[in-house]
Amino acid sequence: MMKLCVPVIAAHFDSIDSIQPNFYASTDLANLATLLTDSRLGGVMEDSKLLAVATWFEARRTAPEEVEEEGKKGGKTFVDVFIDLVAAIDLGKITSDQFVDICTSKCWMHVPEECRYGLTISTSMNATSTTSHAT
DSSP, X not given: OHHHHHHHHHHTGGGHHXXXXXXXXXXXXXXXXXXXXXXXXXXXXXXXXXXXXXXXXXXXTTOHHHHHHHHHTTTOOHHHXXXXXXXXXXXXXXXXXXXXXXXXXXXXGGSOHHXXXXXXXXXXXXXXXXXXXXX
């Protein structure tokens, strides 16, 4: 079903949670992963995708055991689930200003601390690497 909805979701990606308030709360891990890796999201900015992952965690914060259970089906921990979702995002296309905006958003605070820390380190290393290659 999600695959059929991708064009509509892509067209309204940044406002999907206001159009469909329960979108993230009712989207399971497999469907979110399918959505993030769908080639029809080509016009969606990478920072919007990362914010969508954070928003999904925020929507699921009242039921972290469900996220853990969904991940366990594939032998994954909560952190592994986060890593898999973020792997679908080209972090190199997110500017430092966009990343700061995401990291200071309300929904980002609901991403598990070990996920936030790991992503921040990874992204800052990527930015350093990109900067050193540019000079």
